[in-house]
Amino acid sequence: MVVISRKDAKALGLPRYFTGKPCKREHVSERYISGNCIACDLALKDARYKADPELFKGRVNKYRAENPEKVAESNRNYAKRHPAKMVAKAAARRAAKLLRTPPWVDHAKILPYYSRSRLWTILHGVMYHVDHIVPLQGELVSGLHVDYNLTVMQGPENSSKGNDFDPMTYIHTFPPGFYDD
């Protein structure tokens, strides 16, 4: 995490800053521009949720309904901080729509493909995207939205393959450790 003072973060229009110094409860965490420690805030929310989940959800929904512009701003900030997550989420939504996400999917294993694709795009200065090795909507067979059906490819999305996938000649290589458990 990069150390940035509250003043500098404010000047840059960032929603958070980071001093590297612990808060009252000894979290070394980012802080909101308001000065509140984010780890403290999350711990408090977690405790409130656990004490009464329904009450907590009701309050959150009420706040969201009453503060649409704050919610939109917070979503925009989140998207800015987590670009790879946004792309991974959009892909998950598409796959869900096509009913290609099995219940055993491990989203934690999927996200790294989107992070890698984003990193390579920045490092190489050319577009990379995450593709399904076996397409989600194939002509003969359809693949699943699971980590072992993902690959990072150069070029913008939907540019490449399309119907190149041939189930008669395709040989799938499982990642190391796939059969371990």
Ligand SMILES: [Zn+2]
């Ligand atoms: Zn704290």
